[in-house]
Amino acid sequence: MKCGIPRTVADRLARGSSIVWQRRSEALATWVRAGRRDDLTGWRAVLGPAFRLAVLGAAGWLVARIVRARPMLMWALAAGWLIAAWRASRPTTDEETEDASEDEPEQGPAVSGPEAVRQLLADLIGDRSGVHLSAVLSHLQERGLGEGWEVAELRSRLEAQGVPVRRSVKVAGRVAYGVHRDDLPAPSPSEAADRAA
Known part of the structure; x- marks a missing residue:
């Protein structure tokens, strides 16, 4: 049968x-x-x-x-x-696989190295006092990174990278878990030299 x-x-x-x-x-x-x-x-x-x-x-x-x-x-x-x-379980086509492999070098550093993490946070903070972890997570997920993560997981990953996370960061009148501008790690000497050049 x-x-x-x-x-x-x-x-x-x-x-x-x-x-x-x-x-x-x-x-x-x-x-x-x-x-x-x-x-x-x-x-x-x-x-x-x-x-x-x-x-x-x-x-x-x-x-x-x-x-x-x-x-x-x-x-x-x-x-x-x-x-x-x-x-x-959607299978990926050869074209999607090629696109993903082309995107990997650009997306990979966004969460991998301490300097890339520091730069991402600095960009998201801009001229404000800090950035909420929910905003960082939304930014990552819009770019296909951190799928399925929650704020708690992002927090533990940032702390593992040596980035202090505060319980109360005030941005745009809201208070939540976030990274304060004062807590951002200083750029490494090589990154500072690259920016100066």
């Missing part, structure tokens, strides 16, 4: 489902971890993640209750999942 779905379609959906599951679970885990307060210690510091985990549990329970009450909604959920899986 032959299967009605071609094997390549089934493989693509299986691969896409795995990608979607991984992305969603990582995004939710990052969101839960971002609730931790650095200014508190002990059990008070984990109240944020515990609350966010409870919200996720309540949302899952609510969705399950709704689907049990209206089983037809399962078709919509399944269709949404299949569409997301299909898109996530």
